[in-house]
Amino acid sequence: MIKKIVLGLSTVTALMATSLIDEAKNAGLIAIPKSQSALLKLIDDVRNPITVEKTELGKMLFFEPRLSKSGLISCNTCHNLATGGDDGLAAAVGHKWRVNPHHLGSPTVYNAVFFEKQFWDGRSPDLEDQAQGPILAAPEMASTKEHVVKTVTSMPEYVTRFKKAYGENVKIDYKKIADTIGNFERTLVTPAPYDAYLNGDEKALSKEQKRGLKTFIDKGCVTCHNGIALGGSMNMLGITAPYKYAKIGDFRGDSNGMVKVATLRNITQTAPYFHNGQIKTLKGAIIEMGRIQLGTKISENEAGSIEEFLKSLDGKKPKIVYPTLPSETLSTPSQNIN
């Protein structure tokens, strides 16, 4: 008799949970697929198909400080793959310790392949295009196209690897170098317990996390934080009230006032929050979002529950062997810290 009751309860729980998964999917939440081939289809781009040769070379270039003017700053400096794919700063710091002039923080590169647009103002359509920006930006890597191409082509190992990746007649220009970095970045995907749950594993989320997910949907957070990235599209910031720290920095979004919605994947690792990093705690960010985007008061309790759910988005990072980069030659441009 007792056994029957237990079975009965577990069936009820399963039914409830199943409907929450459906609810989540109906609300626009999408899991990273379990199957590697399904995932590859999602992250690949016919214009720059992923290959091992390209991603390995792209990884080297992602970690390559000598692309920068000083020889000290690589993509990984601000998009640190060890610390959630960002730098933990409210506003990025680059060449000569210059703070980002718009007081913008570095968004994470993990799962950025799932964003509709790149950069906070969405001015870039994809990772390959995005990668061209920070290398040249004066307050970031402060380099020039010529410096980058000369640096890469001065080291025979790079030339050999480009040939292996793209064929003997490859033209190693700035775009090709950025394309290769983008190719690597496409692979920076972090499947999480959340995905296991949406893919059907009822036990992947705790009871509290399921409650958080329900609140997340019911409160309307999912209106912007949806898709695979739970973010990555453009939206207005400050719909129902102005953002508390809107005046810090001159960033006001794109020409329509739209701002890229931050991904919620690995969000526990990418504080401080918002484009200008003025909110330090996840709970604080959740409550502020309710106020300025949804016009609703999210209680401490509800925010705590949503926070628990967000922890289920902490994903497994791809294993990255730290590269050994080629030695300079006599024709490698000098590093210049000024």
Added chain:
Amino acid sequence: MIKKIVLGLSTVTALMATSLIDEAKNAGLIAIPKSQSALLKLIDDVRNPITVEKTELGKMLFFEPRLSKSGLISCNTCHNLATGGDDGLAAAVGHKWRVNPHHLGSPTVYNAVFFEKQFWDGRSPDLEDQAQGPILAAPEMASTKEHVVKTVTSMPEYVTRFKKAYGENVKIDYKKIADTIGNFERTLVTPAPYDAYLNGDEKALSKEQKRGLKTFIDKGCVTCHNGIALGGSMNMLGITAPYKYAKIGDFRGDSNGMVKVATLRNITQTAPYFHNGQIKTLKGAIIEMGRIQLGTKISENEAGSIEEFLKSLDGKKPKIVYPTLPSETLSTPSQNIN
């Protein structure tokens, strides 16, 4: 008959080569041993025995930017394991982009375990002690002991890992953290074709490299560049003539005017050369060394030959999986770029 002549020649070659190996050993050159247990004996320290738990944790801390005041600079920023274990700069750059006030470059961390002393002025006896310096130095990581300990202990994963490495009652203080970094650094050894040669593999060096080794010994370079590191002890700089760029920076060695002899391992990867990095090419450095240390003119030809030999010291880097570092908690100290 022809066969006999060939055999005869190869015997002669073998004899010549054997005697060069002996000559090298007699001159004080020592190979990294082939056997892992023999190597472990050499790099271990009874006061801080190497264990997997410690080196893995030490690796995390070596790559941990949040030990620095800004949260941007890790040990790896200046001792970049991707680029020969240094930063390629004539004078190191750190917090707030401050240039090393003595105009000193960052020496490589690879094979530093074999140095008799650490730092250019040899003021530190070992890696554990050395690791305490740059974290606190204002122009480097600009941190404080309190900041470092608070940062590490604020993240439960670090605390767990320290307990696993040192036992439940471990006191996670600044020294213990530096000891753990040192433990990892002890393992950064790069066996090279040169070692294979000294260990008996005649074919590991090219003819030109053997000629270079002979010249290296005969010219007297080996007087200072000996031992396993081919360097790492203290010596006078400018014995027979002043160093061409001695006036750049205020560094004049230790209280006796002694300077740490740079290791020649991976030397092709650690330009620019000398403590203040004023010589950009290896050939230039070889010729300048002959002039100021040995009072001898090393010809372009001889320098080229020695350079070829030095290439045989380019070693195989240990495979390092880039760490995933723990997430901050509410008690993790803030990053401060000022």
